[in-house]
Amino acid sequence: MSLDEQLLGLGEQLRAEGVALGTSELLDAFAALREIDWRERRGFQQALSATLAKSPEDRRVFDLVFERFFFRAVESAALAVGIDEAAAASGAAAGAQIDLEELRTQIAQALANGDEARMADLARLALAAIGRPGDGSNVVGIDVQRIRRALGLRSDPQPAYPPGDPRREGLPREALRRFEAILRRELERAQIQRTMTLPPSRPLGELDRALPRGPTADLAAVHRVVAQLRRRLATSGVERRGARRHDHVDIRRTMRASLQTGGVPVVVKYRPRRPRRPEIYVLCDVSTSVTSASVFFLSVLHALHDSFRRMRSFVFIERISEVTGVFERRRDFKAISEAISSDAGVADVSGYTDYGRVWSEFRVLVEDDLDPRATVIVLGDARTNGRDPRADIFATVAARAGRTFWLNPEPRLYWNYGDSVIDAYAPYCTVFECWTTRQLEDFVRALSGSMSR
Amino acid sequence: MIAAMEGLPQSVDDVAAGLRAAGYLPGGSTALVAYLATRLDKPVLVEGPAGVGKTELAKAMATYLGRELVRLQCYEGLDEAKALYEWNYRKQLLRIQAEADGAGWAEVQDDIFGEEFLLARPLLAAISAQAPVVLLIDEIDKTDQEFEAMLLELLSDFQITIPELGRIAASSQPVVLLTSNNSRELTEALKRRCLYLWLDYPTLEHELAIVRLHAPALPETVARKLVELVAMVRELDLKKPPSIAESIDWARALLLLGRSDIDAATFDETMSVIVKHRTDIELVAERVGLALR
Numbered sequence: 001m002s003l004d005e006q007l008l009g010l011g012e013q014l015r016a017e018g019v020a021l022g023t024s025e026l027l028d029a030f031a032a033l034r035e036i037d038w039r040e041r042r043g044f045q046q047a048l049s050a051t052l053a054k055s056p057e058d059r060r061v062f063d064l065v066f067e068r069f070f071f072r073a074v075e076s077a078a079l080a081v082g083i084d085e086a087a088a089a090s091g092a093a094a095g096a097q098i099d100l101e102e103l104r105t106q107i108a109q110a111l112a113n114g115d116e117a118r119m120a121d122l123a124r125l126a127l128a129a130i131g132r133p134g135d136g137s138n139v140v141g142i143d144v145q146r147i148r149r150a151l152g153l154r155s156d157p158q159p160a161y162p163p164g165d166p167r168r169e170g171l172p173r174e175a176l177r178r179f180e181a182i183l184r185r186e187l188e189r190a191q192i193q194r195t196m197t198l199p200p201s202r203p204l205g206e207l208d209r210a211l212p213r214g215p216t217a218d219l220a221a222v223h224r225v226v227a228q229l230r231r232r233l234a235t236s237g238v239e240r241r242g243a244r245r246h247d248h249v250d251i252r253r254t255m256r257a258s259l260q261t262g263g264v265p266v267v268v269k270y271r272p273r274r275p276r277r278p279e280i281y282v283l284c285d286v287s288t289s290v291t292s293a294s295v296f297f298l299s300v301l302h303a304l305h306d307s308f309r310r311m312r313s314f315v316f317i318e319r320i321s322e323v324t325g326v327f328e329r330r331r332d333f334k335a336i337s338e339a340i341s342s343d344a345g346v347a348d349v350s351g352y353t354d355y356g357r358v359w360s361e362f363r364v365l366v367e368d369d370l371d372p373r374a375t376v377i378v379l380g381d382a383r384t385n386g387r388d389p390r391a392d393i394f395a396t397v398a399a400r401a402g403r404t405f406w407l408n409p410e411p412r413l414y415w416n417y418g419d420s421v422i423d424a425y426a427p428y429c430t431v432f433e434c435w436t437t438r439q440l441e442d443f444v445r446a447l448s449g450s451m452s453r
Numbered sequence: 454m455i456a457a458m459e460g461l462p463q464s465v466d467d468v469a470a471g472l473r474a475a476g477y478l479p480g481g482s483t484a485l486v487a488y489l490a491t492r493l494d495k496p497v498l499v500e501g502p503a504g505v506g507k508t509e510l511a512k513a514m515a516t517y518l519g520r521e522l523v524r525l526q527c528y529e530g531l532d533e534a535k536a537l538y539e540w541n542y543r544k545q546l547l548r549i550q551a552e553a554d555g556a557g558w559a560e561v562q563d564d565i566f567g568e569e570f571l572l573a574r575p576l577l578a579a580i581s582a583q584a585p586v587v588l589l590i591d592e593i594d595k596t597d598q599e600f601e602a603m604l605l606e607l608l609s610d611f612q613i614t615i616p617e618l619g620r621i622a623a624s625s626q627p628v629v630l631l632t633s634n635n636s637r638e639l640t641e642a643l644k645r646r647c648l649y650l651w652l653d654y655p656t657l658e659h660e661l662a663i664v665r666l667h668a669p670a671l672p673e674t675v676a677r678k679l680v681e682l683v684a685m686v687r688e689l690d691l692k693k694p695p696s697i698a699e700s701i702d703w704a705r706a707l708l709l710l711g712r713s714d715i716d717a718a719t720f721d722e723t724m725s726v727i728v729k730h731r732t733d734i735e736l737v738a739e740r741v742g743l744a745l746r
Contacts (some may be wrong), residue, residue: 022645024645025645028493028495031493032493032648035488035489035493036465036485036488036489037464037465043465046481046485046486047489049482049649050482050485050486050489050650051489051649053649054644054645054649055500055638055644055649056500056651059649059651
């Protein structure tokens, strides 16, 4: 296959992964390749990514697809010609018996230095030493973890090692991830050589796509999203100013104005449009499984509280407790999460969520206040720990409120697995998946967008 | 050699060397994208967090190519009158008054909408300049979508349409850089016309090189400790993480104070150079300050 066709194939795959790619971008990519020395891989990849992937998210998808695409292209070419690299490699490895302990130390060293080329070499050696075909499970993901464990590679500190050994401090997480990716590639290569066919290519999962971030980076990202949202909400009235179709004429003011023109209503006065500011009731699960997500979410909503007419927040585990006051007194995220965990008093005996009890208590607390203008938002993973979900009480609450949303901080993949009963509640509310900042942003947009109606 | 006479770079390494000579150390794919921008006559959209040298890149490009830098700083409410062109109506009035009697209306009208009465704003100035320039459209994400739409004609065809005058095509091909802090999603139409460059905080070694370049008198050990500390501070959840420029400022401040090491006391005193929010200062003092003790 020629280079042109390969590039178009890459473009196809990028489109399939949701990168918006026009013909003009592909033309740019060809033009860019004409200008640079594309026989060198780094430049080739950079030139393509500068022309094809135009946001940080797209860039991430591009890197993954690029890797996958050219790996498969190389392997299918190798299959076509009939090159068997593994036989040569394992023959060499069998000749020299590999010292496992020495290999472990060397790999740890390479990881600590972030030396990619050396990592790739050592990954092949490790495969030859540990991952012999036959005793593998044939599932790449499992084999990767098995080999990693056999090599004793961990990111947490292992004080048993002597000072100076990189494993004593714990290996850098990012390097570990790289090493696993290399292992995975080598394993796939070995598998292809064994079976002499390419496995079907699979689409990228949502988890692959998410930008890799540490917990503090996540926190910072959420704060950024909040700051942007506030600005957006503050200016969002501007767009709607043009849509005046459904305005109501204010008869009284029109008549008054017509006095100036001798009773002829030349100037028509409209009733001012007041944005609908909903009352919001937020219920947050703060049991250990979802704490961080809930406190985030509460702080997001409180940052936006100017846009709402009234807002009451509750946290719950086994019982429910109102925490609106906490947010009124404090503005600092850390102080808030401390206050909630120390004096909200929601854990009773077991510390496991009891949705049934929470609904009935919530109904008693707010029954008289709920009206069609109210919006109820629940944040929780709907894991009942085997208790009765009491969807019937939830249904009565949802029926009294105008709108009911459910935010589930778990990826959709895990819904209804184990003790998750999200489907029991789904008929009565709109369920959102909410575990990336983008999804959070989408939700708040949905919430504030429908406010103007 | 003709291309060289026009001032166009010949290879990616040329650009990298040129930028370095201009005091800008390109990292990642910066040099490659800059090179492509000059060769393909495409605008470059540079995105990244605040303070990673997006604007500096434009300045360095201007220095390296020996061109004038025309800068348009974007803000909310920026309109064509301030970005493109404006009629100099005072002058037009004077013209009408001066010849109020003799000339006929048609004549005067033709006359007062001539180039003589046009005030060129940055964008028009950039494309009508005789010598090619580097055009920097800074913080494009601060403007509204209408303005973006207006830019499209300029970015794809390097021309501006003025209703009274017709089309003004670029007399020289500018190198265009747009920067964005990613505070709002830019339109697809704009992105399609641009090459994309993502600038992130530099790696430790890269930032060390940058600090050493701008504060050569600072001993290497101190400079290393400094960038390590800055990297540590960036890891925290801050309102405003320190930028590269602030690392350099800090290095210079240490030089001025004549410190030969960053100990806890020095850190406490000079921390305000890199951290500029009260809550951030508390957080940094707590986490990083303790690590130094």
